[in-house]
Amino acid sequence: MCALCGILVDGPHWTESGTDGGRSDSNKSNQDQYLEKAHRIKILNIVLRPLGARAEDWSGQYIVRNLAGGASDVAPNLPAIWKSLEYILNREIDPLDPDFLLKLEKVHTDFEQLG
Amino acid sequence: MVTYNQLVPVFVITGYLGSGKTTLINQMLRDPSLSDAAVLVNEFGAVGIDHMLVQEMDENTVLLQSGCICCTIRSDLKDSIIDLNSRREAGLIPRYKRLILETTGLADPSPILFTLNSDMIIKHHYRLGTVITTVDCVNGLAQLSRRSESVKQVLVADRVVLTKPDLVKQEKINRLKSKINKLNPTANVSECLLGNINIKEILEADIYQKNNKGSEVKRWLEEYKSEDHHHLHNKTNISRHDKTIYSFTIKYNKPLDWTAFGIWLTMLLNHHGENILRVKGILNVKGVDAPVVINGVQHVVHPPIHLKKWPSEDRYSHLVFIVDGIDQDVIERSLGVFNGLIGQN
Incomplete structure (x- = not known):
């Protein structure tokens, strides 16, 4: 258990x-794990x-924040992140939602234009 | 640290009432090749083990002539597994190397699989092995049409064992096989007669067993290729509740970014896990030479594994979905958008 946040490891x-x-030999080095986590974030x-x-x-955990309201939550992994986000955003998050996908594509385009 | 393939595999035997689970278990208990196994059954009386008894360890656990440990499931499955594990670790019972678990005939297996994969204690000692579903050739068609539990049991199966084939005509068996194939095209379907069951073969579908994962994945892929995809895109009403369960395959030619794929699939299963009944596939992952295999049941996803080589010349990613009421196009578009996020580093 994490002594700070009480989350079970x-x-x-x-x-x-x-x-x-x-x-059996799939354990990654700390550096690899750090780089992978940075890429994931x-x-x-x-x-x-x-x-x-x-x-x-x-x-070592993730903290997720609602940028509009300021609410935040700590989550240990991706499935927990989605639950936390639904809680702090007070809405369901659906990756199949056409509006969400359109917005995501726009974010992608904006990033590419920024180079 | 114990790694995933060193955990004790749990083989789940499910099937509707009267479909032959106990007969299958009964034969397993006698099989010398399962001398390293513990079997959790619903009740001793049903499997008739009195004459095989070597030692009674307590009121719930006995040791059989075959070397197999047989235990009854108490009120709570989780407690039964943890208790069994404690006695194994304390040396009170032999150190079994695999656990075979019989569900009740009316059980929806999904919560059981979820418990095995998510309980903090269980998941550190055990991993999900193969899910074996028995389907009765006499009543199977009717049960699959009327009983949602029966459908769920077939949907989560890695291997379907058709029992009592000698009691019906071949035409009925073929119709039953066709129905099962429509529901779960990746499950291996075999017929078995009472007393003529190859236990070793039934337990071999576990993709984490050495020398087996390649052939198992090849079989998944061949299964849908051999059907010319004709059933893979057809929506099939399978229950009287008019729900639409069908399977399809997404073939993806662009190498997948593993991180984006993980974000996408966890997000998808978080929101649609109840309706994404199975997802299995072989992936071409960017930066990874070996093909990567994934296998999931609703919210439960096994850790990915590498194959030594591609099963064929085809280098596309193939994802087989069994869904309830979700369009293939929508899933395909979503995956494409997420995988498209990667070029912007």
Whole structure:
């Protein structure tokens, strides 16, 4: 258990155990894990932008914030992040929602135009 | 640290009332090849083990001649598994290497699979192995039309065992196989006669077992190719409640970014997990030489694994979905948008 936040420390989620989680030698180095997490947060923040939210690393966990209201929550992995976001944004998050996908594509285009 | 493929695999045996689960379990308990197994059954009486008894360890647990440990499930499955594990760790019962679990005939297996994959204690000692579903050739068609539990049991199966094939005509068996294939095109369907069950073969569909994962994935892919996709895009009403459950395959030619894929799939399963009944696939992941296999049941996703080589010349990613009321086009578009996010570093 994390002494600061009280979150039970679980094993790596399948999205974080590399692409070969079934192997005995699949444990990544700390540096690899850090770089992968940084990449995950970068992409996550592109996805969260149309939702008005942001994610950051927080002592090995993630902290997600509602940029409009300021509410925040701590989550250990991606499935927990979606639950936390639904809680602090007070809405459902649907990756199949056409409006959300249009906004996401626009964010993508804006990023590319910025170079 | 115990790694995923060192965890004790749990094989789940499910199937509707009277579909032959107990017969299958009964034969497993006698099979010498399962001497390293523990079997959790609903009740001792039903499987008739008295004459095989070597030692009674307590009121819930016995050791059989085959070397197999047989235990009854108490009121709570989770407590039964944890209790069994405690006794294994304390040396009170032999250190079994696999656990076989019988569900009740009316059980929706999804919560059981979720418990195995999410309970903090269980998941540190066990992993989900193969889900084996028994379907009765005599009553299977009717049950699949009328009983939602029966449909769910087939949907989560890795292997479907058709029981009592000797009691019906081949034409009825073919119709039953066709219906099962429509529901779950990636499940291996086999017929078995009482007393003629190859236990080892039934348990071999576990993709985490050495030397097996390649052939298992190849079978998934061949299964839908052999059907010319004709059923993969047809919506099939499978229950009297007029719900629409169907399967389809997304073939994706662009290498996938693993991180974006993980974000997308967890987001999708968070919102639509109840209606995404299965997702299985082989992925061409950017920066990874080996093909990556994923396998999920509703909210439960197994850790990915690498194959040594591609099963064919085809280098596309293939994702097989079994869904309830979600359009293929919508899922395909969403995946495309998420995977398109990656060029902007």
